[in-house]
Amino acid sequence: KQEVTQIPAALSVPEGENLVLNCSFTDSAIYNLQWFRQDPGKGLTSLLLIQSSQREQTSGRLNASLDKSSGRSTLYIAASQPGDSATYLCAVRDDYKLSFGAGTTVTVRA
């Protein structure tokens, strides 16, 4: 059974600082790993998807790395802004279903 852990559970940083969010999973036999953002009361917005054969994906200020053998992924957000405040969820895909971590709640202080 896949277990996904996200550390830290919450993070507060001043605007402009880089963010580092960690995700670990127990079973390395995954198809891909997806990072989502959730704003309060809203649905999940997909940020980045990394295939199991890839090492990283980049989109703008976001960069996600994947080390499948060690069961880890890291999401980097450069030069954080108050608009980056949200909960970030990591999910791994086993076959077709996603297994989620509990999320990291990020607050960026202006």
Place this chain on the structure above:
Amino acid sequence: EAGVTQFPSHSVIEKGQTVTLRCDPISGHDNLYWYRRVMGKEIKFLLHFVKESKQDESGMPNNRFLAERTGGTYSTLKVQPAELEDSGVYFCASSRTGTYTQYFGPGTRLTVL
């Protein structure tokens, strides 16, 4: 392209009542998934449809939950009778066959009193 929509956005019911949640996937997406997040827990998979067929319902908590997808379009998730522990947010997601990204709806917040 319209996203995944869910109705209602909120539902408050008494224990023992019945509630039906609806999900409309993105047009052309054959795969439809239900997930839920109960208080303080991670989002958990409930079931997966491919068109109108249930591919996997291993995450359904018990037989008080019934999901349908008539005609392979929208899906409903019925809880009958509802219990206090069913409170949470129910998410629906869809994806196109052969692709990897699941697109999520805004969720339905269910409160059972």
